[in-house]
Amino acid sequence: MNDQQQLLVSELEKxxxxxxxxxxLSDAIAGLPKNLRGVQPHNxxxxxxxxxxxxxxxQWDMLQFSxxxxxxxxxxxxxxxxxxxxPAxxxxxxxxxxxxxxxxxEFTNLVKSEDLYQQIPGGDGQTIFREALQIADHNAYHVAEIIILRRLMNAWK
Known part of the structure; x- marks a missing residue:
């Protein structure tokens, strides 16, 4: 792996x-009272x-697809x-x-070990690189929603 590829993999991992x-996610759910996990605030x-x-x-689906x-x-x-x-x-x-x-x-291990630009078999042009960006984007979007819900319930910093 050349220096540019190593830098890209390192940045994707971060x-x-x-x-x-x-x-x-770990920070977003840290200290969340158990009784607030199932609350749907403000409709x-x-x-x-x-x-x-x-x-x-x-995330599991994207990993399995990859x-x-x-x-x-x-x-x-x-x-x-x-x-x-x-939760039950x-x-x-x-x-x-x-x-x-x-x-x-496990997905991070794929990022480190697979060709980031090789099309994923069975897909329609997706690559590990694209799936990495999608996982990061998707998780960030929903983690932000978790923080908003916590703020609405007065349970955030």
Whole structure:
């Protein structure tokens, strides 16, 4: 890998894992009271739990698409959004957050090991580079919504 490629991979890794210019998921949910995970404030159509689960499902889908030509995405939109406003229990919450972190690490490993510009088999022109940008953009968008919900519930810094 030449120096320019190494720099690009390093910057993508930072963008995916640290957020660089914005708060990451870990910070956005840190200290969130358990009783607020399922609240849908001010007639909004989703709760923090639903946003976390949506991040998990969408990121998992992008990871699987990037590495498995036989992957079948869930139906849109119902397959990407949980119906339940709150997690069934603490284990469900923890499993979702853990899977987000683990899948993000696995995708970061793809960024480090695969040709960023090679078209993904079975796709219509997508590359690992494009999927990396999409994951970062998608996660940042919904993490910002989590922070907004926390502000609306007076549960943010």
């Amino acid at each position: 963008l995916l894992n640290e957020g660089t210019a914005h708060v990451g 909004l159509p989703y709760s923090i739990w639903q946003l976390v689960e949506h991040i998990r499902i969408a 590495k498995n030509v036989k992957h079948q995405s869930p139906d849109w939109p119902e397959g990407f959004w949980p119906k339940e406003a709150e 229990d603490e284990e469900s919450w923890n499993n979702s957050v853990t899977q987000i972190k683990n899948d993000l690490q």
